[in-house]
Each structure stands twice: as C-alpha cells, then as structure tokens.
Amino acid sequence: MTYKAPVRDYQFLFNDVFQVEQYNNLKGFEEASSDVVSAILEEAAKFTEEVVAPLNASGDKEGCTLHADHSVTAPKGYKEAYRQMVEAGWPALGGDADYGGQGLPHYVNMAFSEMLTGASSAFAMYPGLTDGAIAALTAGGTDALKALYLPKLISGEWSGTMNLTEPHCGTDLGLLRSKAKDNGDGTYAVSGQKIWISAGEHDFTDNICHLVLARLEGAPEGVKGISLFLVPKFIPDAEGNPGERNSLHCAGLEHKMGIHGNATCVMIYEDAKGWLLGNAHEGLKIMFYMMNNARLGVGLQGLAIGHAAHVAAVEFAKDRLQGRALTGPEAPDKPADPILVHPDVRRMLLESRALIDGGRAFLTWVALQADLAKSSPDEAVREKANDFVGLLTPVVKAFLTEKGLKITQDSMQVHGGSGFTEHFPASQYMRDVRITLIYEGTNGVQALDLVGRKLPSKGGRAPMSFFAEIDAYVAEHEASSLVPEFVEGLKSAKAKLLDGTMWLMQNGMGNPNAAAAGSLDYLHIFGLTALSYMWAQMAQAAKQKIDAGDTDPYYATKLKVGQVFLKRILPEIDSHLQRMKAGSEDLFALSEDEF
The missing domain is CATH 1.20.1410 (I/LWEQ domain)
Structure with missing residues (x-):
C-alpha cells in the first residue's frame, strides 16, 4: 500500500474555494503565494510519502524500547526521518519569524501536519506535541524564557511535551497531587508522577521541554490552585545549550492498542528544576493554549488516519477480485470482478470520501480563522475569527475523530477478512485511530x-x-x-x-x-x-x-x-x-x- 498525500485537494481548497490570496496583504500571508504554497505541498507530499510513510508499519511492529538507564529509543528509522525533517525546515513552517520560524500562515502548516500524520500518526506526534508547547510558552513565558527556548523548539532542535494526567486523575485535574516549591531564585522544585505522556522520552532531540501542571505550597484546592511549569530534561547552561541533567526520568512505557511508534511514558519528577509560566495558580489558563492546539491536532489526526485508511481501501477494492457485478460481468476476461463493482463497497468508499473531503475543508476553514484572528488589522474580523476557533475546537476534535473512526472502520470492512489480519494496513489504522476519541478530553x-x-x-x-x-x-x-x-x-x-x-x-x-x-x-x-x-x-x-x-x-x-x-x-x-x-x-x- 502506498500513502498518497492530498495535494490536489489542498490546492483546490486554498485557490478555488477559500481563495486565500485575497489575504496576501496580511502579515505572514505575503509570502504564501499560490505558487509558493503549491511547491510546499508538493515537497511535503514527497517527504511524507517517501521518507515517513515507509516507517509506519515497521514502527508499529517494533514499538519503542525503554532501557535500564531510563532512556528510550524509538523504532528504527524514526531518528533519521526526524533529522531529515528538521534539516528541511518543516517544523519551522508556521513558527514565529521573530524566533527563527518561517512565519507562514497556520493553514499551510496544517496541510503539512495532515500529510505527516496520514503517513505515520505515531511519528507525527513527536513534532505535534512540540507545537502545543510552543503555543503555551508563547502565551505564558517571560521574554527571557521565550528567547532561550522558542528558537530551539520552533526549529525542532528541542521538543516539547504536555504533562497533565496522573494515576488518580485525568479529566478532573483539580485532583492532581504534583507539587512545586519556590526555590527563591526564580525557579521551582517540581515533584510528582505523570502518566500517558506522549513523546515524554526519546532519542531525537538534544533536549525535551516538559510542561508540567503542579500545585504550589499553600495553593487553593481544585483547579484554581494549579500552576504550570517549564521543566527541561537538561537545564540550559550559560550559552543556552543543554547542561546539567534535571532530576526527572521515564519510569515506564505504556503497552497500548495502537500508536506503538510513539513513546507514551510514565514520568517521574523529583524536585526537578522548573520555571513558572504565567502567574501562580493560573496554570490551566496557560495550559489551555496547548490543550486547544492539541485538540485541533487530534481532530486532524482522526481525519488523516481516515484518509490513509481510505487510500488503502480504494487500492484494495480495485485489485481484489470477488464475485460478479449484479448487472453482469464488468471484467469478463478475469475470473471475477473487482469488488469495487459492488454497491455496498462503493457506499462505504464514497461515504468515506465525502466525509474526508468535507472534514478537510472544515479543518482548513478553521485554520484560516486562526490566521485571521492573529493577523487581521480589523478588530471585528479578529474577534469573530477568534470566536469561531473557540466555538469550533470541540467540534473539530470530537466530530472529526468520530467520523475518522467510521471511515477507518468502513475501510477495514472493505478489506473483508484480509483487513483483520496484520498482512494489510487496515488493522493498524483501526488500532491507531481509536485513541483519537479518547485523549485530549474524551468526545x-x-x-x-x-x-x-x-x-x-x-x-x-x-x-x-x-x-x-x-x-x-x-x-x-x-x-x-x-x-x-x-x-x-x-x-x-x-x-x-x-x-x-x-x-x-x-x-x-x-x-x-x-x-x-x-x-x-x-x-x-x-x-x-x-x-x-x-x-x-x-x-x-x-x-x-x-x-x-x-x-x-x-x-x-x-x-x-x-x-x-x-x-x-x-x-x-x-x-x-x-x-x-x-x-x-x-x-x-x-x-x-x-x-
């Protein structure tokens, strides 16, 4: 099976449907001419189809490995693919130009994200979590923290994570027990256990920057007493390079139904040095910048996996010979007709196609609203666009993952018994997509x-x-x-x-x-x-x-x-x-x- 990136669909959406060149007077848009964006889409397709997609099945089978020294290695090929991605500048595509990013509109970066996720959702989660960390750090970091961390995060040289969940609390974050003590020098000692931390430990980057929710001593109970801390794996030295190892480690890897190529970690913090983001007791306010980014990303993930599963199902339906068309043989020179002739197979494939095309347009439209909320000089336009993004974030997350599951399920059904085996990709897509309805807030x-x-x-x-x-x-x-x-x-x-x-x-x-x-x-x-x-x-x-x-x-x-x-x-x-x-x-x- 060959993954096919949806280049033509994005060209249609950008140029014909939403006519994005009408916004070329806005900051960031001036560099996004149709020719430039089309070239980016073509190169993104080449990278995701040729470099990342071949790792999807092998990464699923191999998974991640935890070593005695608490280090984690990802599946073979992941580190090299990540290196190529960083060297080509893909993580910096939509990054703030003031911190070394390319400053392109969010809708362009979103298209690349869909291609990367469709090629391998487990691989795409590594840079995806970093995007969320960038959003939170941008919202709550001091100028000094942003100057130190953002260029390295935007380039992909360093990566980021989100640490919310604990063994006894998930959605109800008011129950969390992780603690933070003021060291009196502008830093804090963070202690606690976090679970289900995607990309919590790996061998891709020189540093991993954990964003950790914890409660300061004497803080109010419930969510009003939660603060957010930046806790790096290595504490930067005077030159801003990774220095002393911080007192945190990965204590275990989850054995999961899917997304095997992503390291889902149990993280232990033992008086680890951290820096407060935003004000004390306002951690959730800052973390929501990361959570909302992640929720939009999970909606994209559901759709992207659905698209990849659909591509595989169409290919299978054209090749698999079984039975004859009800109206007479369609391939009389063959022992049977391709199953694409059967009405129910066509129903599943076409309903999936209609959902994918509509969902991709929806994602693009919401991404464009995020761009307008950030860049429009008109306050009324910014306000409306920001309202739309806030209102529709839960819809993107829940609706597109529910439909992504349906698409993936129907794609497996098209494969028949073959889809239930590991010889075809349908089963992996089914295992990978299921988490999207659960994490970052259940549907x-x-x-x-x-x-x-x-x-x-x-x-x-x-x-x-x-x-x-x-x-x-x-x-x-x-x-x-x-x-x-x-x-x-x-x-x-x-x-x-x-x-x-x-x-x-x-x-x-x-x-x-x-x-x-x-x-x-x-x-x-x-x-x-x-x-x-x-x-x-x-x-x-x-x-x-x-x-x-x-x-x-x-x-x-x-x-x-x-x-x-x-x-x-x-x-x-x-x-x-x-x-x-x-x-x-x-x-x-x-x-x-x-x-």
Whole structure:
C-alpha cells in the first residue's frame, strides 16, 4: 500500500474555494503565494510519502524500547526521518519569524501536519506535541524564557511535551497531587508522577521541554490552585545549550492498542528544576493554549488516519477480485470482478470520501480563522475569527475523530477478512485511530464543553455569529447559486441546528442532565452543519470552474462526491436532533442495582 498525500485537494481548497490570496496583504500571508504554497505541498507530499510513510508499519511492529538507564529509543528509522525533517525546515513552517520560524500562515502548516500524520500518526506526534508547547510558552513565558527556548523548539532542535494526567486523575485535574516549591531564585522544585505522556522520552532531540501542571505550597484546592511549569530534561547552561541533567526520568512505557511508534511514558519528577509560566495558580489558563492546539491536532489526526485508511481501501477494492457485478460481468476476461463493482463497497468508499473531503475543508476553514484572528488589522474580523476557533475546537476534535473512526472502520470492512489480519494496513489504522476519541478530553467531554461553556460564553456571541455567517451565505447564494441543492441543504441543516440550540436553552437550564444527555448528538448536528457549509462552498467553486470551461475531471468528480454527502450523510442530522430531544429520563430510569 502506498500513502498518497492530498495535494490536489489542498490546492483546490486554498485557490478555488477559500481563495486565500485575497489575504496576501496580511502579515505572514505575503509570502504564501499560490505558487509558493503549491511547491510546499508538493515537497511535503514527497517527504511524507517517501521518507515517513515507509516507517509506519515497521514502527508499529517494533514499538519503542525503554532501557535500564531510563532512556528510550524509538523504532528504527524514526531518528533519521526526524533529522531529515528538521534539516528541511518543516517544523519551522508556521513558527514565529521573530524566533527563527518561517512565519507562514497556520493553514499551510496544517496541510503539512495532515500529510505527516496520514503517513505515520505515531511519528507525527513527536513534532505535534512540540507545537502545543510552543503555543503555551508563547502565551505564558517571560521574554527571557521565550528567547532561550522558542528558537530551539520552533526549529525542532528541542521538543516539547504536555504533562497533565496522573494515576488518580485525568479529566478532573483539580485532583492532581504534583507539587512545586519556590526555590527563591526564580525557579521551582517540581515533584510528582505523570502518566500517558506522549513523546515524554526519546532519542531525537538534544533536549525535551516538559510542561508540567503542579500545585504550589499553600495553593487553593481544585483547579484554581494549579500552576504550570517549564521543566527541561537538561537545564540550559550559560550559552543556552543543554547542561546539567534535571532530576526527572521515564519510569515506564505504556503497552497500548495502537500508536506503538510513539513513546507514551510514565514520568517521574523529583524536585526537578522548573520555571513558572504565567502567574501562580493560573496554570490551566496557560495550559489551555496547548490543550486547544492539541485538540485541533487530534481532530486532524482522526481525519488523516481516515484518509490513509481510505487510500488503502480504494487500492484494495480495485485489485481484489470477488464475485460478479449484479448487472453482469464488468471484467469478463478475469475470473471475477473487482469488488469495487459492488454497491455496498462503493457506499462505504464514497461515504468515506465525502466525509474526508468535507472534514478537510472544515479543518482548513478553521485554520484560516486562526490566521485571521492573529493577523487581521480589523478588530471585528479578529474577534469573530477568534470566536469561531473557540466555538469550533470541540467540534473539530470530537466530530472529526468520530467520523475518522467510521471511515477507518468502513475501510477495514472493505478489506473483508484480509483487513483483520496484520498482512494489510487496515488493522493498524483501526488500532491507531481509536485513541483519537479518547485523549485530549474524551468526545463526551468535548460535547459538554460545547454545550456548557462555548454556547453560553459572552452571551452566546460565538454561536450567533456562526449562525449569522451561514445565513449571510444562504442569502447571497439562494437565488443565484450554481448548485442550489447544496444551498438548500445548508439552509435546512442550519435550521435544525438552531432548533437544537433553542431546545437546549429551554430545557438545559432546568435539567442539566437533559442537556448533557443530548450534548454529543448536538455536537454532531453542529459538525454536520459545518460540513454542509463546506460542501456548499466546494460545490459552488467546482461548478464555477466547469462553467468557465475547465475540463479537469477533478471538478466533476467533486460534485459527484458532494451528492453522496447530501443524500447519504446530511440526513443523519434528523436522527441526531430526535435523539437529543429525548432528554435524559430514559437514561436515569434504572437504579444502580439494575445495571
């Protein structure tokens, strides 16, 4: 199986759908001309297809190794691939130019991240965690800390991690026990045990910079007493190079269902020297910069693995001979027809394609909002874009991972019994994708975040702005659209999303269990509406190219796939709305003894 990076899809999204060159007057965008970005996409495809993808299966089989001295080595080939990635400048693609980054827009870096993750999700997690550390350090670090650490993190010379979870607490971080003592010299002594720390120890970089949540002596109980510390594996010397080894180590590696090539570590801190990020007792505020970055990254991971699994399934469906087409032999010169002739195989492949195309557009649109929130000179544009990113982060994380699992599952089903063996890649993709629904906040937690925090925040400004965005698009295109069925589908989806929102407002305050019980269905309604918005824009752009005389078959194919979304996926919104409105009474009808 050969991984195929989605270069053409990103060119279509950047140039035809979102027409990103209209923003070339903004900081960072001026270097991102279509020619430059197209060249970046082509080179990214070459690197991920030829260097990283071949390591995916071997890395899965070998896994990581913990040695007696607490060091960890990654699977064969990982260190060399990481070196090539750093030398080519890929980690610095979207990094702040003031600290040695290339300063390109986030949407460009996001495209590379999807390709890297699709090629090998376990490998991509190493630089992916560093991106989150950069976000937190940028938000909470002093000028001196940023000057010392950011250039090395952005270049990939050093890497970063996120240390939240402890053996007795995961989502409920208010229970954490890790402690920090003030050393009186601007540093702190951090002690505690953290588990499930992705990329916590490895042999790629000269230093690993751990971001650790801990509680200062005398701090308030609960989440209000948590602080965030930068705790490097090696304490930088006067020249900023790795010096004395800090008092921390990896005490164990998790034996996991998937992502075997990534070192998931138990980390022990024993009065390790650390530096406070942000203010005391405000650690979660700073850590959320990293967590939100990670949640968007996990949504991307779910989609990227789904895409890779789909590529493998299409290849298998074209090659595997089994049975005959119901309408008569399609390959009479062969003993049987390729299974691609069978309607149910086509259903699974095309539903997956419609979700992948829509999900990729959604990721690109949200990444573009992040760019506008950062770079637009218009305060109103920045505010709206920032609202969109905050509102949609839980939707990206939960909806795209749920659909990534479905895509991967259907891709395995296309393989039949072969997919259940380790001779084909389907089983690895299935094992790798499953974690995406769990880590960085389970999808149930994401749904509660959407309903309980994001919807009512600032008087509901963000959802109302999102609804207004869709209403404006419908009003502009309803009468003159080249693809009226897509506009009508969007209008209907938005009406159902509004219906669900009003139901939550009317029922959620009086019965929080009812709102919580329907929260994941509501999130799916939101996700389907967002994908409907993306498909309306993609269909319009494709039809415009066709009507302008462009004979590239890509555009006609895009419209055909869009019809699958309209007819087979978007109708799911009705069942989600009905389930949401069922409330919680049936879920609480059983006593504990009846379970």
